[in-house]
Amino acid sequence: MHNTTYRGSCLCQGVQFEVDQIEPRMAHCHCSMCRKFHGAAFATYGEARKNNFRWLRGEQLLKSYTAKNRSTRRFCQNCGSSLTFAPAKQNDFVEFALASLDTEIKQTPDAHVFTAYKADWYKIIDDLPQFKEGRLTLDR
Template identity: 60%
Template structure:
């Protein structure tokens, strides 16, 4: 933990139409290197924090959220005005957590990511230079670091 946490944390999309608040982050936070996250975010990876459903709430603009369900059943929600990625849900989502994009926070989260996931499909030009654990796919897959 490098930054002091001050809850609630707030976040918003690029245009500011969709805003949320989160009371606590955890237990997991990761950089996802899967090909779908790369395409959706237009970057080498996407970083997601996790919050219990009861600790996450939309403050404004929830009706502006659009969803994209991929062929594998995962669901990504984004602002329909500016396209900002806001949340991710796995295909088998039990609904206990909200995985939200850390890049949409308006301030520091107070904790650092704890893993790299789906490293087996990362971009060839992406070089991971930190000491975080790396997993072939999800956290239950082979650790490859």
């Protein structure tokens, strides 16, 4: 784990947050919901313990969308930037869009998840482990 404080924001800078420690696991998610929510071939998420994540500004600008699978995604109502994801089964972690960080990060993603649903026009060309579904979280 890296003990640096990272700052992030939405495109319009109306929503800003801070993360004290980013967990070691980061993944490129290829599920159809992440692809549609981010408008891209995949979404890349970092994780932090809830007590290491803080909204600094603009929390009132956040809107939520709860999908059919009961996962909740939060985004800025002004600019539409995708910011966080929470699975239906709540846990002690916040997943945030890695691309929303303004501070340089040295960690890199360590896996591709939900590759069974990846866009047919996208080819994974790196050597990261690939999981057809989500990976098991028993090591937490």
